[in-house]
Amino acid sequence: MTTGSTHWALAGGHIPAESNGPEPARTSRDVLHLLNTGDTEASVELLIYYADREPMGPYRFKVPARRVKVVRFNDLIDPEAIPLATDYACTLTANLPLVVQYTRLDTSHNPQATESTLAAYPIGG
Amino acid sequence: MTTGSTHWALAGGHIPAESNGPEPARTSRDVLHLLNTGDTEASVELLIYYADREPMGPYRFKVPARRVKVVRFNDLIDPEAIPLATDYACTLTANLPLVVQYTRLDTSHNPQATESTLAAYPIGG
């Protein structure tokens, strides 16, 4: 059974510029959690959208068969790093169905850490 | 490929009346994040619903092609500002498909900041 969708979108990205506490556990971050329940490695492409310039990408990575993969937006550097403290959005296209969740941890205003999570928006496929 | 939906709704709006910390980063707020992945500027209309009076609007703005737009409900003033500390709901109608996410930051009870986010509810279209 295939599980999930091949197209996802996330409208509310924003990596906080500052962090408090031990790294990397308490580093402020935006995170994608990607589940591939299938028996074939999946190829993923991200496009990053901004408020005031053209989209950037694709950012490419793989999700192995029968594995979860955790990708910090903070760590995406090819073709370029995502600037901190900047609103962005993201579309995800995979060649196989995935389940995608998004989490933000914001430790920039010590001790006012906040965490939020949501399912990314499944477009279909 | 069109991405998203043309009709969205949000039932749980509420802009906190007070804030703590530097503005505008820590101003309590309700926020819409709107992603337009298409090649044409999108026109958006919001209606704001209240508990004890008729709906107000439309509030109108544009989302440029291939851009994300971040709209603070706090900043909507035409036809009138949304009162603080008041329960409201919102429907969104666009002429092109969008992906919409909603975030609230509440810094009114220092140091008890809370953040929450959810996908707005896609009605269809």
Place this chain on the structure above:
Amino acid sequence: MTTGSTHWALAGGHIPAESNGPEPARTSRDVLHLLNTGDTEASVELLIYYADREPMGPYRFKVPARRVKVVRFNDLIDPEAIPLATDYACTLTANLPLVVQYTRLDTSHNPQATESTLAAYPIGG
């Protein structure tokens, strides 16, 4: 245009037993936000499910035409109050389509307030 769904469910209800801060703004609570975009008053029935006894209800209330209504589970007392610090779930049936969102504010562990929100789960209709 009708907006929303007539059947919703919420699996993770739990009203914290304690609160800190001024009432009612900082009272720990579970809340439903219900939006009726139509021109007719809607009638709603809730059933409350527990882990160790039969469901209780129906709890009945109205959502006026073109209005949002905010219902604290804490305030539901007919046919009986929902016990604090107890896991419960909820199903909602309306005679007209509504949009439903759920929010919890937990101020029981001062100063560790937490807030979370999600769309209730639309069953259909």
Place this chain on the structure above:
Amino acid sequence: MTTGSTHWALAGGHIPAESNGPEPARTSRDVLHLLNTGDTEASVELLIYYADREPMGPYRFKVPARRVKVVRFNDLIDPEAIPLATDYACTLTANLPLVVQYTRLDTSHNPQATESTLAAYPIGG
């Protein structure tokens, strides 16, 4: 009326390794809330996915008729306990429709407790 779906997935599991405050109320945890609105006991199987090894399971339990059941991932021990501080994902298969919600409480960084909740992702069925 059957309520919900028979297949669900959750991509962003992670049980914090440390806790602060009285147990079990303030123990860091990942939790599933499962609602069975039907008149027949439901049988559930979970599979747990990891980043670097094969999936583990099935973990099996029942959800009684007309009841909500709350399952802490922390308490799943057969066929093996889920390691703390480790990214995991989860798929859920039931023989009857359920409504599933997911909550995380993280009290590991006192006093920076964070809580987040989302609907699990309904796959269909």
